[in-house]
Amino acid sequence: MQSLYRRYPVGSLLVWVTETENADARGSQELQSGTVKLLLDGQQRITSLYGLxxxxxxxxxxxxxxxxxxxxxNIESEVFEFYAPxxxxxxxxxxxxxxxxxDGAGATLAKLMKVPELAEQIDLYLNRVTAIANIKEIDLHIEEVVGADKTIxxxxxxxxxxxSGGTKLSKGDLTLARICAQWPEARDEMKLRLKKWEKAGYKFTLDWLLRGVNTVTTGEALFTxxxxxxxAGFKSGLETSEKLIDRSLNRIASRLGLDHDRVLGSRFAIPLMIRYESQRGGKLVDQSERDRLLYxxxxxxxxxxxxxxxxSVLNKDLEAIESANATGENGALDQLIEKLRENRGDLRLKESDFAGSTKGNRFYPLLYMMTRARHARDWGTGDELNNHLLGHLTRLEIHxxxxxxLLYEAGIKxxxxxxxxxxxxxxxxxxxEVSKRDxxxxxxxxEQKNPGSIxxxxLPMDPELWKVENYFDFLAERRKLLANAANEFLEKLANGHVPEPEAGDQTDFVAQASVYIPGSIDSDEEEARLTQCRDWVVSQGLPEGQIEFELTNEAGDQVAFLDLAWPDGLQPGLTQPVAVLINEPDEVHDSASNAGYRCFSSPDSFQRYVLAxxxxHDAVSSDIAVASAE
Incomplete structure (x- = not known):
């Protein structure tokens, strides 16, 4: 507004001119076949002007x-500020x-004339009020991107x-904009589905849902x-996708026990799963096929x-099931599983796979899944835990x-x-009840109260391994037990159809599987501080951060877990990624810094950065100091 008021340059607009079929516009008007202009660069400026x-x-x-x-x-100082009572x-x-x-300049000046001390300088204020009112008359230069070769x-x-220095445009953004040009309600309809899943405990993005609709309607991952x-095709695809996503989430929750956002991993496997099921008329053949898909x-x-x-990886997997379907083969799942084996060499889990740490580790959901699906029993009540949910009223808690x-006292890191x-x-x-007991x-x-529940x-049942001095032996033995139990369960899901690799074809992934991934939330108090910090950021009108964000390298390997992170920045694309890391070692800070993150060691220092x-803002508000003290 300062630039527009003083008639400084504010840059040109970039518009994509693209073809469209008959489309509904907001209201009763219909867009005819022809072209539609989609605003690419200048969205924030035009959005701000519209709102004002x-x-x-x-x-x-x-x-x-x-x-x-x-x-x-302020007509006297010529400054713009947000309302402060x-x-x-x-x-x-x-x-x-x-x-x-x-209202226009005339109506505004008429109000000013009624204030005696302002009426005396009405000539001065006339130019200033007119300069604001005439902002609507400014012509902004428009650059058009046009031509049949201008694909997404x-x-x-x-x-x-x-x-290059501002917000990055994704292919999903542009695809959705093009769809909304033909069906303006598309975004709202998609948000309704996202809200429904959020109420059920799952948080998904528009881009993720769009990917799912894409796989169902086209069989491809690429938005082009x-x-x-x-x-009409998109509406039908959205409705079909919703039903199949519902079914997949219910299947994953009921069969595997992964019933909550914090333990739902591999989100982009779901678009493939719903495409696979849609190929079969929206219904899997039998229980065996269902279990193998879950495997x-x-x-x-x-x-x-x-x-x-x-x-690219999703597209390759989609091509595999499309090829099997086109040739009439009944081996689409076999091909998907074989592609996993090509990368892993052996899908059987090893003891070293459970050598990781923190709740952000990929094997954390597996442990939760085994607790729910393998009939683990509560030590205090003896009841099976398969009906107890993570984060609900009858909640399961990490123990x-x-x-x-006790371990910190013993000097364990x-x-x-x-x-x-x-x-x-x-x-x-x-x-x-257990609390901090030995x-x-x-x-x-x-064990005496509910025999067999331990x-x-x-858990190893040798009492010697329950002593602190034997902690590392306890870990080694439990990893064996976890690996054996997990393999037994996964083999049942696979239903015996996955061939064992030849001895010479096996690839040793032990070193990769046992790599330590630094970073973790150390206590409930620490998690509460991070949650409070995240909520405060949202209250400032900024995007919600991700707690226990998984930082990966270009190969997809886990590098670190960041306590609280904004991987796209607090102003996505305009500001650098940021992370709040509480009591984390230097290696976590180094990994985040090398990935381009600006790191803060406390919520207080981070909030000062946000405000400044x-x-x-000129200074940190008092409520932040109070929040930090609490």
């Missing part, structure tokens, strides 16, 4: 709508920018080169495949099948078999304290 002129946020806007109605202009109330020099733009891939490349999808899904989770080069405080093999799940009641004392008690958690460099 109309006094409300555009329908598609997800941020803080108050930003469009609370901007004020103590500063502006009853001060006629502060004008609502929206009211000036909506080409246009995205053009935009990202032109706008949607160029010929009609509005494939679990392995994509464990080995990060879609954690890097998501689009350190050897309490953290954080990595070993938070080893996957030291984790299990108990009901909230039993977890509180396993050499409490395990015999629960062993259902794949993102929101441009």
């Amino acid at each position: 002129i109309r006094g409300r946020a555009p329908k598609f806007f997800d941020g803080d709508a108050k930003a469009f109605s609370g901007l004020y202009f 103590t500063k502006m109330k009853d001060d006629a020099r502060w004008l609502s920018v929206t009211e000036v733009l909506c 891939d080409v246009v995205v490349d053009i935009f990202n080169k032109v706008n 495949a949607m160029k010929d999808v009609t509005p 494939w899904y679990i392995h994509t989770l464990l080995w990060g099948r879609y954690s890097a080069s998501t689009e 350190h078999v050897f309490p953290k405080a 954080k990595r070993e304290v938070n080893a996957i093999a030291n984790f299990t799940f108990l009901t909230q009641e039993t977890n509180l 396993p050499a004392e409490y395990l015999p008690h629960y 062993a259902t958690h794949w 460099e993102i929101l441009h």
Whole structure:
């Protein structure tokens, strides 16, 4: 607004001119076949102008709508500021920018004339008020990208080169914009589905859902495949995708016990799963096929099948099932599983695979799955835990078999304290009851109270291994038990159809599987501080960060777990990635820094950065100091 008010250059707009079929526009008007112009570069500027002129946020806007109605202009100092009651109330020099733009200069000046001390300088204020009102008359230069050769891939490349320092445009963004040009309600309809799944405990993005609709309607992962999808075809694809996603989530939750966002991994396997099922008329043949599909899904989770080069890897897997379907072969699942074996060499789990640590590790969901699906029993009640959910009223809670405080006293480092093999799940009641007791004392008690319940958690039953001095021997033995139990369960899912590799063809992935991945949330108190920090950021109208974010390299390998991260920056594409790391070792900071993150060691220092460099406040507000103290 400062630039527009003073008639400084604000840059040109970049528009993509593309073909469209008959399409519904907002209201009753219909767009005829021909071309539609999609705004590429300049979206933030035009969105801001729309909101200021109309006094409300555009329908598609997800941020803080108050930003469009609370901007004020001081006709004396010529500054723009958001409304502050103590500063502006009853001060006629502060004008609502929206009211000036909506009512016009004449109506605004008439109000000023009624204030004696302002009426004396009305000639001076006339020019200033007119300058604001005439902002609507400014012509912005428009550059058009036009031509049959300007595909989605080409246009995205053009935009990202032109706008190299700003927000990056994804192929999903552009694809959805093109769809909305033909069916304006598409975004709202997709958001309705996302809200439904969020209520059920799953958080997905528009880009993820669009990928699912793409696979169902075109059989491909690349968004360019949607160029010929009609509005009717997209509507049908969205409805079909919703039903199949519902079915997949229910199947994963009921059969595997992965019923919560924190344990749902390999999200981009789901678009392939729904395509696979849609090929079969929306229904799997039998229980065996269902279980084998779940077997494939679990392995994509464990080995990060879609954690890097998501689009290209997903497209290869889609091509495999399309090829099997086209030739009439009944081996689409065999081909998918074989592709996993090509990368892993052997899909049987090893003891070393459970050598990782922290709740962010990919084997954490597997441990939770085994607890739910393999009939583990609660030590306190003796009841099976398959009906207890993570994070619900009858919640399961993570439990350190050897309490953290006890291990820290013994001089054991954080990595070993938070080893996957030291984790299990108990009901909230039993977890509180156990508290920080020594396993050499409490395990015999629960074994006597509910015989056999300890062993259902794949804990070694030798009492000598329950002593702190034998902690590392306990971990080694439990890894064996976990690996054997997991392989037994996975083989049942596979239904015996996966051939064992020849001895000479096996690849040794032991070193890769046992690599330590640094970073973890160390306590409930630490997690509460991070959650409070994340919620505060959202309250400032900024995007929600990700707790225990998995940082990967280009190959998809896990590098570190970041306590709280914004991988796209607090202003996506405009600011660098940031992370809040509490009590993390130097290697976590180094990994994040090497990946381009700006790191903060406390929520307080991070919040000061947000206020000063993102929101441009002069000082940290008192409520932040209070929040930090609490």
